Amino acid sequence: MRALLTRDLALALRSGGGFGLSLAFFLIVTMFVPFGVGPSSATLSLIAPGILWIGALLACLLSLDRIFQLDYEDGTLDLLVTSPLPMEGVVAMKALAHWLTTGLPLTLAAPLFGFLLNLPSGGYLWIFLSLLVGTPALSFLGAFGAAITVGLKRGGLLLSLLVLPLYIPTLIFGTQTVVLAAKGLDNQTAFMMLAALSLLTFALIPFAAAFAVRVNLR
Amino acid sequence: MSLWEYANPVRFMRLSDRVLPAVSVLAVVGLAIGLVWGFFFTPDDYKQGATVKIIFLHVPSAMMAINIWGMMLVTSLVWLVRRHHVSALAAKAAAPIGLTMTLIALFTGAIWGEPMWGTYWAWDPRLTSFMILFVFYLGYIALWAAIEDPDTAGDLTSILCLVGSVFALLSRYAVNFWSQGLHQGASLSLDKAQHVDNAFYIPLLFSIAGFILLFVALVLLRTRTEIRLRRISALLTRERQA
Numbered sequence: 001m002r003a004l005l006t007r008d009l010a011l012a013l014r015s016g017g018g019f020g021l022s023l024a025f026f027l028i029v030t031m032f033v034p035f036g037v038g039p040s041s042a043t044l045s046l047i048a049p050g051i052l053w054i055g056a057l058l059a060c061l062l063s064l065d066r067i068f069q070l071d072y073e074d075g076t077l078d079l080l081v082t083s084p085l086p087m088e089g090v091v092a093m094k095a096l097a098h099w100l101t102t103g104l105p106l107t108l109a110a111p112l113f114g115f116l117l118n119l120p121s122g123g124y125l126w127i128f129l130s131l132l133v134g135t136p137a138l139s140f141l142g143a144f145g146a147a148i149t150v151g152l153k154r155g156g157l158l159l160s161l162l163v164l165p166l167y168i169p170t171l172i173f174g175t176q177t178v179v180l181a182a183k184g185l186d187n188q189t190a191f192m193m194l195a196a197l198s199l200l201t202f203a204l205i206p207f208a209a210a211f212a213v214r215v216n217l218r
Numbered sequence: 219m220s221l222w223e224y225a226n227p228v229r230f231m232r233l234s235d236r237v238l239p240a241v242s243v244l245a246v247v248g249l250a251i252g253l254v255w256g257f258f259f260t261p262d263d264y265k266q267g268a269t270v271k272i273i274f275l276h277v278p279s280a281m282m283a284i285n286i287w288g289m290m291l292v293t294s295l296v297w298l299v300r301r302h303h304v305s306a307l308a309a310k311a312a313a314p315i316g317l318t319m320t321l322i323a324l325f326t327g328a329i330w331g332e333p334m335w336g337t338y339w340a341w342d343p344r345l346t347s348f349m350i351l352f353v354f355y356l357g358y359i360a361l362w363a364a365i366e367d368p369d370t371a372g373d374l375t376s377i378l379c380l381v382g383s384v385f386a387l388l389s390r391y392a393v394n395f396w397s398q399g400l401h402q403g404a405s406l407s408l409d410k411a412q413h414v415d416n417a418f419y420i421p422l423l424f425s426i427a428g429f430i431l432l433f434v435a436l437v438l439l440r441t442r443t444e445i446r447l448r449r450i451s452a453l454l455t456r457e458r459q460a
Binding site for chain 2: 141144148149151152155158161162164165166168169172173176189190193197204205208211212215216218
């Protein structure tokens with residue numbers, strides 16, 4: 001399993017795909033928001049937590065089809081299914097690799113982008129923490145969507161239609177964590193619910209996604 | 219004699235052929251009594267005036283929108299566990315009806331909301347949950363449409379329905395956390411004596427029964443169509459191979 005993880009990481013880094021691209025996408029979304037709503041710093045600081053979360057979510061969504069698609073096309077996925085490694089483990093490792101190459105960089109960059117959007121001073125720590133805890137759930141749910149659409153010719157749009165509704169609870173608790181902290185209120189409940197959601201996806205999604213991969217390769 | 223015998227498409231076709239006309243007639247009667255009584259022979263509410271009468275469309279369609287997803291969840295589980303094709307096809311047949319019910323609930327709610335709350339739409343938890351349910355239906359139907367092989371489509375949509383149910387439920391409570399609501403509490407419940415006056419309650423029950431029967435009739439009809447479609451494609455394949 002570790003070999004699979006390092007392989008996926010190496011592929012992501014050396015093919016020059018996901019890693020930098022999703023960060024660049026995140027930067028552009030952040031940059032476009034002031035164009036859309038005007039440069040007033042009061043407005044920006046009000047919507048900054050939501051924009052950062054939505055930007056991170058969309059950047060994450062963009063790279064989802066890479067989780068299984070390339071391996072499906074060159075037959076690696078068939079080998080993985082027939083290997084003694086349980087498919088659930090394979091899915092978990094692939095989701096983890098996806099998080100390390102998209103979720104983690106987005107998390108690290110978010111406080112910096114928050115500065116651009118005039119995020120209130122109480123929000124910096126929490127945008128970092130909430131993304132750190134919440135983005136793994138995005139990767140795991142995304143892996144489920146990717147597993148369902150892997151066999152389809154034009155799965156891209158369908159993938160976002162399937163995955164985005166599943167992101168709603170994560171988005172709500174993630175942004176609430178930051179919004180409440182920025183207002184100086186207690187955000188314990190929101191943060192704990194966010195963490196609980198992530199743990200739930202770790203526990204459940206590998207089984208559902210592995211089932212979908214097996215169906216698609218039948 | 220067990221329920222599972224009707225998992226056999228031939229038996230299902232024979233039974234539904236006999237049941238369908240009766241259910242359809244009952245649905246029309248139930249809807250006619252509920253809606254005509256509700257619209258023309260109930261008093262106006264002292265606060266809401268005549269607008270209250272939209273309850274006879276709004277409440278049943280909202281109930282059906284949620285319960286149809288529940289029915290899809292059950293039939294999806296039956297397909298995954300026992301692999302009865304009729305079950306998967308019934309889930310497929312129910313989804314567009316659920317989508318329509320969600321739309322009816324949203325639109326009648328908007329029409330009701332304008333005179334009562336002064337707005338057609340607000341980001342209220344209940345309204346938002348229905349919007350979310352609508353998106354889940356859309357994804358489910360789109361997935362059925364995207365996959366050619368029927369067994370693969372049945373498996374993948376079923377697993378989507380399972381995971382979707384968990385997250386639709388989570389969204390419903392997450393949305394409560396996110397915003398306070400305008401919408402009143404539940405109109406009907408099993409454990410409380412009375413929420414709505416009898417003048418409205420009895421025609422409402424007729425209307426709900428009418429909606430349920432209408433749903434049963436439509437699902438039977440659509441499932442029969444799906445079974446026939448499947449049979450046609452099987453016959454065509456056999457012909458091509460011969």
